Amino acid sequence: MRFNEIEIKILELSLINDDRVQQHNAKEIFGCHYLPDIVQHLRPKLGKYFKTNGTNVLFTEYHTITKSDEKVSRIGIYRINELYKPQIKKLLELNIKNFN
Secondary structure (H helix, E strand, C coil): CCCCCCCHHHHHHCCCCCCCCCHHHHHHHCCCCHHHHHHHHHHHHHHHHHCCCCCHHEEEEEEEEEEECEEEEEEEEEEHHHHHHHHHHHHHHHHHHHHC
């Protein structure tokens, strides 16, 4: 399976449960304006490969936060299901090796 550079970055950070895999950091970390669009295309790829629903592999973990202006907001952080982490790590290693 082939991943583009943004997908690789999303998966690498998700493998280590990095909290920055969210829309708030889309531009500075991933170089895109709307991270959910990228994830929307990545989930079916993963789902097809693992023969399951893509949201079972790459899911959204929701948190409620209080912003500096005291407004309450809900954010979603993308996470990889623990069951799929070893296989995704191998896929990334192969993909990165072939990408270079």
